[in-house]
Amino acid sequence: MQLDMRKKEVLQAIVDDYVSTNEPVGSKSLIERHNFAVSSATLRNEMAELEHMGLIEKPHTSAGRIPSDKGYREYVNSLMIVEELSPKEQLEIERRIDSSVDEVTDLIKNATASLSEATGLVSLAVSPRLKKSYLKQLKILMIEPGKALVVMVLSAGVVKDKVVRIPNYINDAQMMRISGAIEKCLTGKPLDEITLVTVETAAKATEVPEPLLKQISYEAYSAIKQADELNVYLDGEHRILELPDFNSLGRARDLIGTLSNSGMVAGYVNEIESAREEENNDSFMIRIGQEITLEGLEDCSFITATYNLTDSVSGNIGVIGPTRMLYSKVISQVDFVKKKLNKEMQRFI
Amino acid sequence: MQLDMRKKEVLQAIVDDYVSTNEPVGSKSLIERHNFAVSSATLRNEMAELEHMGLIEKPHTSAGRIPSDKGYREYVNSLMIVEELSPKEQLEIERRIDSSVDEVTDLIKNATASLSEATGLVSLAVSPRLKKSYLKQLKILMIEPGKALVVMVLSAGVVKDKVVRIPNYINDAQMMRISGAIEKCLTGKPLDEITLVTVETAAKATEVPEPLLKQISYEAYSAIKQADELNVYLDGEHRILELPDFNSLGRARDLIGTLSNSGMVAGYVNEIESAREEENNDSFMIRIGQEITLEGLEDCSFITATYNLTDSVSGNIGVIGPTRMLYSKVISQVDFVKKKLNKEMQRFI
DNA sequence: ATTAGCACTCTATCCCTGCGAGTGCCAAAA
DNA sequence: TTTTGGCACTCGCAGGGATAGAGTGCTAAT
Numbered sequence: 001m002q003l004d005m006r007k008k009e010v011l012q013a014i015v016d017d018y019v020s021t022n023e024p025v026g027s028k029s030l031i032e033r034h035n036f037a038v039s040s041a042t043l044r045n046e047m048a049e050l051e052h053m054g055l056i057e058k059p060h061t062s063a064g065r066i067p068s069d070k071g072y073r074e075y076v077n078s079l080m081i082v083e084e085l086s087p088k089e090q091l092e093i094e095r096r097i098d099s100s101v102d103e104v105t106d107l108i109k110n111a112t113a114s115l116s117e118a119t120g121l122v123s124l125a126v127s128p129r130l131k132k133s134y135l136k137q138l139k140i141l142m143i144e145p146g147k148a149l150v151v152m153v154l155s156a157g158v159v160k161d162k163v164v165r166i167p168n169y170i171n172d173a174q175m176m177r178i179s180g181a182i183e184k185c186l187t188g189k190p191l192d193e194i195t196l197v198t199v200e201t202a203a204k205a206t207e208v209p210e211p212l213l214k215q216i217s218y219e220a221y222s223a224i225k226q227a228d229e230l231n232v233y234l235d236g237e238h239r240i241l242e243l244p245d246f247n248s249l250g251r252a253r254d255l256i257g258t259l260s261n262s263g264m265v266a267g268y269v270n271e272i273e274s275a276r277e278e279e280n281n282d283s284f285m286i287r288i289g290q291e292i293t294l295e296g297l298e299d300c301s302f303i304t305a306t307y308n309l310t311d312s313v314s315g316n317i318g319v320i321g322p323t324r325m326l327y328s329k330v331i332s333q334v335d336f337v338k339k340k341l342n343k344e345m346q347r348f349i
Numbered sequence: 350m351q352l353d354m355r356k357k358e359v360l361q362a363i364v365d366d367y368v369s370t371n372e373p374v375g376s377k378s379l380i381e382r383h384n385f386a387v388s389s390a391t392l393r394n395e396m397a398e399l400e401h402m403g404l405i406e407k408p409h410t411s412a413g414r415i416p417s418d419k420g421y422r423e424y425v426n427s428l429m430i431v432e433e434l435s436p437k438e439q440l441e442i443e444r445r446i447d448s449s450v451d452e453v454t455d456l457i458k459n460a461t462a463s464l465s466e467a468t469g470l471v472s473l474a475v476s477p478r479l480k481k482s483y484l485k486q487l488k489i490l491m492i493e494p495g496k497a498l499v500v501m502v503l504s505a506g507v508v509k510d511k512v513v514r515i516p517n518y519i520n521d522a523q524m525m526r527i528s529g530a531i532e533k534c535l536t537g538k539p540l541d542e543i544t545l546v547t548v549e550t551a552a553k554a555t556e557v558p559e560p561l562l563k564q565i566s567y568e569a570y571s572a573i574k575q576a577d578e579l580n581v582y583l584d585g586e587h588r589i590l591e592l593p594d595f596n597s598l599g600r601a602r603d604l605i606g607t608l609s610n611s612g613m614v615a616g617y618v619n620e621i622e623s624a625r626e627e628e629n630n631d632s633f634m635i636r637i638g639q640e641i642t643l644e645g646l647e648d649c650s651f652i653t654a655t656y657n658l659t660d661s662v663s664g665n666i667g668v669i670g671p672t673r674m675l676y677s678k679v680i681s682q683v684d685f686v687k688k689k690l691n692k693e694m695q696r697f698i
Numbered sequence: 699a700t701t702a703g704c705a706c707t708c709t710a711t712c713c714c715t716g717c718g719a720g721t722g723c724c725a726a727a728a
Numbered sequence: 729t730t731t732t733g734g735c736a737c738t739c740g741c742a743g744g745g746a747t748a749g750a751g752t753g754c755t756a757a758t
Binding site for chain 3 (some may be wrong): 413
């Protein structure tokens with residue numbers, strides 16, 4: 001994108017104005033609000049060219065211009081001046097992230113709520129991707145006839161468990177042996193390298209009847225697989241209904257509807273997360289308007305950052321809002337929450 | 350409320366018509382859609398009286414009538430003919446409640462989703478009130494230095510756990526002793542009879558240094574208390590945005606905003622649940638419009654039923670929608686889901 | 699390259715009107 | 729006493745100008 005200095009200034013001014021007023025901006029009001037050394041006629045020419053380049057567009061003939069997705073993209077990539085948060089704003093965010101919680105999940109939920117409150121947008125977080133973390137402990141506790149609890153302690157400092165069914169006739173000693181064998185063999189293995197066969201092979205080290213072995217192995221395996229399933233935490237859904245951008249109802253419904261499908265959301269976030277890793281970008285992902293391939297979010301923007309629980313275990317936290325959002329500030333807020341989250345997570349490792 | 354036969358018929362017809370058309374109903378259209386043996390003028394007189402009694406009201410002078418909260422109440426109490434679900438509808442609901450889940454929580458979530466789908470309204474469930482269930486097991490597992498997992502098996506077939514902090518210097522043997530002592534003493538005790546003192550007293554049976562005892566007791570206690578905290582599961586928030594009743598945006602925002610405060614919702618549900626118990630009603634609670642004392646839900650209706658995990662452990666499941674809802678059908682749906690839930694829960698006890 | 703000026707376009711708003719649905723009431727009928 | 733037909737009245741809503749206002753593109757002059 002080749003933009004001369006003045007075009008850059010004009011585009012920047014248009015985005016800034018439109019974001020703050022939610023009105024298409026015309027050449028005259030541009031002159032009024034900014035110190036351009038040229039006349040409105042000159043700006044009109046510039047604007048015509050910007051439109052020709054696809055950076056801005058007209059809702060209708062006699063209205064001002066609004067930025068296009070491409071325009072926002074240009075703005076975000078090279079025009080925007082990222083706004084630092086004031087100490088007060090920082091404090092406000094930190095206050096809401098109660099650091100006295102005992103579980104990572106709660107910490108993440110708090111951070112998500114805090115982010116939504118600060119930005120006034122819908123916020124979301126994806127739980128840590130535990131595929132790369134490895135098992136430190138695996139215990140199977142007999143609970144009552146037919147029921148056991150598989151408890152897994154992972155290297156990332158996370159504890160996961162799952163209630164599973166077991167045959168009635170199994171006894172404590174047998175269970176101890178199987179559970180011990182599985183633990184011994186799987187300890188240190190990353191979750192994504194554990195397959196049903198791995199577990200079964202591990203269990204075979206014990207002298208326990210075959211069918212019993214198979215069943216327990218399967219249940220242990222399913223518990224392990226469940227442990228690395230991703231969760232999506234949403235917050236502040238109601239806030240988007242405050243925004244004038246969503247007064248059309250249909251849009252709001254689509255957004256909330258789509259977001260409530262956490263599987264799809266997690267999948268999408270993973271997708272752009274791996275794109276980020278390949279591009280070796282900094283820790284940000286910004287998707288604007290049509291760049292988002294999730295149905296119903298085509299006129300939203302998505303800003304998300306990657307937090308790290310350990311070097312190899314990460315998740316995402318970010319916001320979704322209308323394309324017309326205060327990028328310069330929201331980015332700082334997301335970044336700040338991410339950093340705070342990273343800091344607090346040290347305690348859990 | 351003294352209503353002669355004809356007034357009842359008129360009110361019933363008005364509610365039915367208004368619910369299905371979402372238009373104020375006038376005397377003439379009432380004649381057209383129903384087989385009244387009288388003229389529209391007579392109905393006008395009846396309607397004037399019904400309005401005088403506060404059962405129906407006019408949005409403005411020259412519009413038809415719509416039922417008031419009081420009118421809906423009368424309808425629900427004595428006019429409505431509860432609509433049975435067709436086998437097909439029953440099947441559809443059952444299909445969505447996947448009965449192969451291993452945990453009660455998942456069962457409840459599924460039921461909630463199914464209910465929302467069936468009714469097209471927002472559904473919600475409150476997790477079982479475990480206060481009255483008693484401890485069957487309590488184990489404290491050492492996880493890593495400074496961290497332990499408290500695992501509790503409750504009489505209602507529910508397993509709860511919590512990660513807690515413990516002093517670094519405690520050793521396995523000490524922990525075994527404390528944990529054993531606590532379990533021995535608390536087994537069989539309903540959760541709501543367990544206090545911090547109870548736990549401490551139990552722990553004192555062991556010969557472990559006092560400060561250690563105190564701290565572990567406190568952590569165990571906090572885990573127990575956390576186990577009987579109530580959770581609220583919501584589903585189908587986006588569906589209310591489909592309803593013409595919520596086209597005003599503000600109402601939708603208030604509703605979603607209020608519902609997202611799960612503490613308030615749980616409190617309110619508990620409140621009306623205990624009212625139900627006192628009145629020794631059947632298993633239904635219906636709150637219409639102004640009867641709801643939750644801010645932001647003043648023009649909604651709330652239909653909820655009580656499910657039972659055991660005799661003494663119950664929770665609630667129900668829906669929230671506009672006062673203009675198909676009471677006769679929604680009630681059947683809620684009831685059916687509740688029964689299905691009760692049936693499936695047998696497996697967990 | 700910039701600018702002033704101008705004709706043109708399009709929307710949003712206001713006001714007016716007429717239509718339709720519905721009401722309340724009265725006097726006559728049952 | 730209840731019911732009914734009839735009628736005047738009310739009010740919201742949709743449609744139809746008319747107007748104002750904001751903005752554009754183009755042209756000719758600087």
